[in-house]
Structure formats: C-alpha cells, structure tokens
Amino acid sequence: MQLATVLTPMSDENLQLAAQCGVTDVVHRYPGSDARVLQRAQERIASFGMRLAVVEGYLPIENIKLGCDDGSEIEALKLLIRQMADLGIRFLCYNFMAGTDWCRTRLDAPERGGAKVTAFDLAEVEHAVRLGYRPPNAEFDALARQLTPEKLWEQLERMLNELLPVAEQCGVILAMHPDDPPLPELLGKPRIMHNVAGFDRLLSLAPSASNAMCFCQGTFATMNVDIPATIRHFGSHIQYVHFRDVRGNAQSFAETFHDNGPTDMVAAMRAFLSIGFTGPIRPDHVPQMVGEDDGEPGYTMLGRLFAYGYMRGLMQATEG
Numbered sequence: 001m002q003l004a005t006v007l008t009p010m011s012d013e014n015l016q017l018a019a020q021c022g023v024t025d026v027v028h029r030y031p032g033s034d035a036r037v038l039q040r041a042q043e044r045i046a047s048f049g050m051r052l053a054v055v056e057g058y059l060p061i062e063n064i065k066l067g068c069d070d071g072s073e074i075e076a077l078k079l080l081i082r083q084m085a086d087l088g089i090r091f092l093c094y095n096f097m098a099g100t101d102w103c104r105t106r107l108d109a110p111e112r113g114g115a116k117v118t119a120f121d122l123a124e125v126e127h128a129v130r131l132g133y134r135p136p137n138a139e140f141d142a143l144a145r146q147l148t149p150e151k152l153w154e155q156l157e158r159m160l161n162e163l164l165p166v167a168e169q170c171g172v173i174l175a176m177h178p179d180d181p182p183l184p185e186l187l188g189k190p191r192i193m194h195n196v197a198g199f200d201r202l203l204s205l206a207p208s209a210s211n212a213m214c215f216c217q218g219t220f221a222t223m224n225v226d227i228p229a230t231i232r233h234f235g236s237h238i239q240y241v242h243f244r245d246v247r248g249n250a251q252s253f254a255e256t257f258h259d260n261g262p263t264d265m266v267a268a269m270r271a272f273l274s275i276g277f278t279g280p281i282r283p284d285h286v287p288q289m290v291g292e293d294d295g296e297p298g299y300t301m302l303g304r305l306f307a308y309g310y311m312r313g314l315m316q317a318t319e320g
Helices: 012-020 035-046 064-065 072-087 123-127 136-147 148-169 196-206 217-222 227-237 264-274 302-319
Strands: 003-006 025-028 052-054 091-095 106-110 116-121 173-178 211-216 240-241 248-250 252-255 280-283
Touching: 003 052, 003 302, 012 302, 025 035, 025 280, 035 052, 035 072, 052 072, 052 123, 052 173, 064 072, 064 148, 072 091, 072 148, 091 240, 106 123, 116 123, 123 136, 148 173, 148 196, 173 240, 196 211, 196 227, 211 217, 211 227, 217 227, 217 240, 217 248, 227 240, 227 248, 240 264
Parallel strands: 003 025, 003 280, 025 052, 052 091, 091 173, 173 211, 211 240, 240 280
Antiparallel strands: 106 116, 116 252, 248 252
C-alpha cells in the first residue's frame, strides 16, 4: 500500500515535509476543466519525489445528485477522467451526499494534551459550524429536501451508467466515499451511503473494476461495525483508504489521534494487507496542535506528521 496525503496548503514546505516522512502519493482537489492545472500540479509534486495519485473534493457533481444536471456536469466529469488517464492518475474519489457534505458541529473538541479536534452532535446540527459543502441558495436547498432515497439511487445509477464506460476505457477507478456522519437523513435531506448495505447495493448496481469504494475508516467506525471484518467483507472493492479513528457513534462523535481511539488500528492494517490492498492510504482529519490556531481544523500539518509516522510504523510492523 502507498502512504498518501492531502496537503492544505500544498506549499513547498508541506510537500517537502511529506516527502521527508515517506509519503509517496499526493491527493489533489478538482482542478477545473483546464488540464494544464493538473499537469503543473503533477510536475510540482514529482519534483519532490512523489506522485499525484488521487483527485478528490469539490467535484462538479451537485446537480447530478439533485437530478437537475443539464449534461454539463456529466461532461465535466468525463473530461476529468480522460485528463486523469492522460496523466496516469488512477483514482477519483467522490461522494453522493446531496445538499450537504461532511458536517461537524464543533471544531475545538479537546483531545490529548490540549490538541483540538472536530466533533459532531446531532442535537446541535442546526447550528453546524462546518459543512464540506453548502447549498448556493434556498431553491437548491429545497430541491435537496424533496429528494427520496430511491431518487438518489436513480441519479447515482444514471451517473454510473454514463461514467463507468469512460472510466473503464481510461483505467480510472471511481471510489465512493461514505456519508459523514453516516445518517439516513441530515438537515432534512436523505442519504444513501450510510451503512454496509448501501455499499453492497452500490457495488452490485454496476459490477465493474472501475466501480469501487473509499473506505473511510472513521466513518465506518461511527457505524459501530467491526472494522477488520468489514474490510474483509468488501475485500478488493476497497481501492482507496482514509485512515482515521473516532470516539462515539453516528449521532455524536469526536475525532481522535490515530493511536488514541477505540479501533484496533493494528488489526485494521492487518486486514488491509489480508485483502491484498495496494492502493493509496492517507490520514484523514487530524488534531490541530499547539501553534496551529490559524490553520484549517482537521487539516493542519503537525498532526499529519504524527499520523505519517504512526501509519508507516503500522505498515512495517504488520508486513513483517
């Protein structure tokens, strides 16, 4: 497996720190339609001895989820897949949370030594302080609230029918991220990728080597499933991993340091090895440490450095 990372910001200093810690693969946000943006990023990352392996986040997909795409978002995603193939980038991570994205209600929950982590409490969700995505206007929000789970499944199937032939031809893997938090409804909007059954349905919906999943371990942990058993359940369908842990459940949880949560992380790493997983695995949300108050909660660098070392140690200990 390949130690991967997202970097915020993707500065020269952070690129060098990641390379020094043994990271090999870097994740890039959606670059827009200009292929030169992705190519320049690839060349810059390569100058630090790493490779651009994953495109994830801020995709042109929101109208597709709502069923009101005029075809432009589908075409934009097809173009992105072809551009990725031209550059040898194999993984495209997406989610199907309509009208919202990942959500937290607190950005400064206490962790070990006074570090701060993001947290979620369903009782406080109307006052959410962090949404990965916010509807652009009231009309858009209303459309999301009118959705049903079956309509979401219809829109997902329609999208996969359009994208998978292109992805298969290009050798690009589409990796679905679970709903975070994994609830059947959030802020009046239905969700469909909130449990193991949802992923079973996704994978049976369109059997294809390009139809895969991002195993976000922290999200699955809030489903209260057995993490190693669930990794083995999905097996080779797992093509990309967000490696993190949380304390709590889908209704109320807080992030933890990678070594300070309830999940047996050694057993989880062994499970990834047992299914033959060789793809990118990255630390996801990390604690915000001393001196990082101006950084983006969950995405600052010091906690990421700790995670790199912890994950490399697990990899080496379990591979032996």
